[in-house]
Amino acid sequence: MNVQQIPNWLKQRAYLTPDRPAIKSNGVWVTFQELHQRVLHRANQLATLGVKKEDRVGLLMKNSFDMVIMVHALMYSGAVNVLLNNRLTSSELMWQIRDVSASYIFCDDSLEGEIHKLEAIDVVTHSELLSTIAADTCTIVQEFASDSVATIMYTSGTTGHPKGVLQTYGNHLWSAMGSALNLGLHSDDRWLATVPLFHISGFSILMKNVIYGMGIVLHEKFEAKQANRAITEDKVTIVSVVTTMLNQMLSELGSSSYPEHFRCMLLGGGPAPKTILEQCRDKKIPVFQTYGMTETSSQIVTLSADYSLEKLGSAGKPLFPCQLSIKKDQKLSAAFEEGEIVVKGPNVTIGYWNRNDATLESIKDSWLYTGDLGYLDDEGFLYVLDRRSDLIISGGENVYPAEIEGILMSHPAVTEAGVVGITDDRWGQVPFAFVVANKSISEGELLDFCKGKLATYKVPKAIKFEKVLPRNASNKLLRRKLKELIEEGHHND
């Protein structure tokens, strides 16, 4: 009785508010009823191909109306959406596809080349899918059970292989509800999605779309001018951004300002610099900074616009259904005392796919140990000190030093590698590598080596050769000391 059975979200929307505009994509609005009809047809095509309940199905697609249809069609079929990051290299992708034991991969025609043919996995391109006949007897899922897994998104940990985060229907539903309790919900709300749908930041907009019955405007990719135009012309009221995007939108906006109806910049990926917040204050742009991760199915802590300058650098307070603690040595930290950020809530993942070890390590007594460091002030506002110790956030993408170090060390000439983030005007941060080599090799050769194996945004901006890397007594790499090396380097410039 405790598992909530909520009616199939999009189908319910098509029943409750059939004629409301649902999605604008490529200049055209479709209603919830039209979207439902398209998804129903797609679900019938999937049935022809043999997609079954609980199949894990990979989606390797760029932001598009078709991707939206695929996401819902898989939900209608009862299959699990495995959202694949299309910026990854072929070998990174294949690792995830094998790990999740996907039955099918649906991909954009342009991305087919990234997938190696494997037995037991059907790879279906978009044009193949379009020519598939629709079965007329597809049994669609009528109710979404709160504890069923809806999606899997891979996230790299600080060490080792990426892990598939399990997100249930309940997780997505509560994420949307928690956000509505925080930001409110207006009948004229429209949300702009320019962030990738394969990330939780974009995906959560698709969920709000059907749960709220709210129109969304979907862009294939972020382009500041188009984003600003969507606010003015498409009457967008809320936009999800990271700092680098907000920055570009502000400069593109120039001396103009946004119309009255615009009510929220939802800013993820770390706190914004003061100068940007001041610009936004002067232009009356409400910025809601957030802290969240794939494991919390989007934001879990938010700083309301009223506090953005007063509590500069803070990530805010938890969403209504959520809780937040700082823990050190298994004890709760006092105000201003640093420790690990620990969170709880109905939007928090039930664990990692096929990784019981990692699940048990991260989730204890329903609390998620984020690995991030931070503290609470005396009013309970969160300040994040270090994301996952050494996480680099580059243009909104998480980059894990350990992953890049692993690739560098796989080169025969490299014996040690250390990677840290350095600030970058365009991307916020970019990775910078330190290497100890056992024979002569150039920076260019090593960078080329990385490019074949790492997504472009993970390839170090530069590589510096060292005789030895700073380590502590137990031989653990001290990445903070590497940062100091860079800062010293800058001083010496």
Added chain:
Amino acid sequence: MNVQQIPNWLKQRAYLTPDRPAIKSNGVWVTFQELHQRVLHRANQLATLGVKKEDRVGLLMKNSFDMVIMVHALMYSGAVNVLLNNRLTSSELMWQIRDVSASYIFCDDSLEGEIHKLEAIDVVTHSELLSTIAADTCTIVQEFASDSVATIMYTSGTTGHPKGVLQTYGNHLWSAMGSALNLGLHSDDRWLATVPLFHISGFSILMKNVIYGMGIVLHEKFEAKQANRAITEDKVTIVSVVTTMLNQMLSELGSSSYPEHFRCMLLGGGPAPKTILEQCRDKKIPVFQTYGMTETSSQIVTLSADYSLEKLGSAGKPLFPCQLSIKKDQKLSAAFEEGEIVVKGPNVTIGYWNRNDATLESIKDSWLYTGDLGYLDDEGFLYVLDRRSDLIISGGENVYPAEIEGILMSHPAVTEAGVVGITDDRWGQVPFAFVVANKSISEGELLDFCKGKLATYKVPKAIKFEKVLPRNASNKLLRRKLKELIEEGHHND
């Protein structure tokens, strides 16, 4: 893992939005932080008195700030709020208090006389409570589990004794969320509560208060002029009403209209007459008609204002998390086909207190069989034909004919009794009785007999003596035929 643990609602509000206005009562606003402090103190007083987790505690109070404090203080203590209808007679109340095995009754001083002293029940008046010293070691509940019982409200069935409806924390939370998804949620929202807090209509406003972090204006009782004044002067945006209240507000309003910020009349207790809806349309008052019951923890079906005239007489469509069916002979009815209204959703009760029989009869496979008759049109809009077959709704109160018939038949002179509702200008409906007597007795004597045993609003407006009552082959009273008798009587006038 499926039971959601949501942080103690008011306490969380006092953390997230401490300075926001929470409740205006007797002309004074208190913030969420102040409310929390008052409730904390009260919970400590309850601890002194010995109130424990899972105790069932009766509240016999009139709408007041103190009642709000008691409701939350019992939640802080982990006790179950048993909301007693202060319009009931002493014997009706005592039946419920015995049935629920209450450990404590907290009552207004003025209502103490209604409670007979019983062993094993502590009766505490408000002034006794105020002089109780607060314990300093009260352990307050930090998280509300979605499957824990928060409240019990008694409702009379079509036959037999009243039943205690169990409403969980999850029920109240989902009721609030479902309503927000339907009506939206604005940062300037203020809800006016003039309906009784012991009913789900009023109680659900208290829950929205803390879940949304929305201000409410509390009136001790409904008074049209004060209600209109709250809309204009206290900037109320939403009011819960029944038709008779709306009617009075409209006549009091005269040729004036409501300010722009007012956005919703949430109308319960049956569909509104066309003339009222037309008046509201002309005055640009958005009326959202709803269908709901104690068992659904407030509304479950709502007709949005856009459809109030187009779909005249309809109760609308379900809230987003809810489902609705019409069933006859265990089969789903087609469009326009009459049957029993069956509903499902996370706001639906888990059952009746200590009445497994009634629970099993009403809830099958998570669907609640409401006993109400209705049909869906071809777009899925609900039309309610008969509430619980013969339910009379008088000024927003449910009046069950079977209960009044039982009282009438307990008189030695009465062998048969039948009660139906007749339309009434002030209350919408009032009960009207037909009686077969075995010796001479006057209408006045029988009415006096009723007054001692039934709440005033349940006492029949008139009693008519008959030689025989219309019954079907299996001897079941045909209340519809009684209605025809009245209509014939009117024709003969």
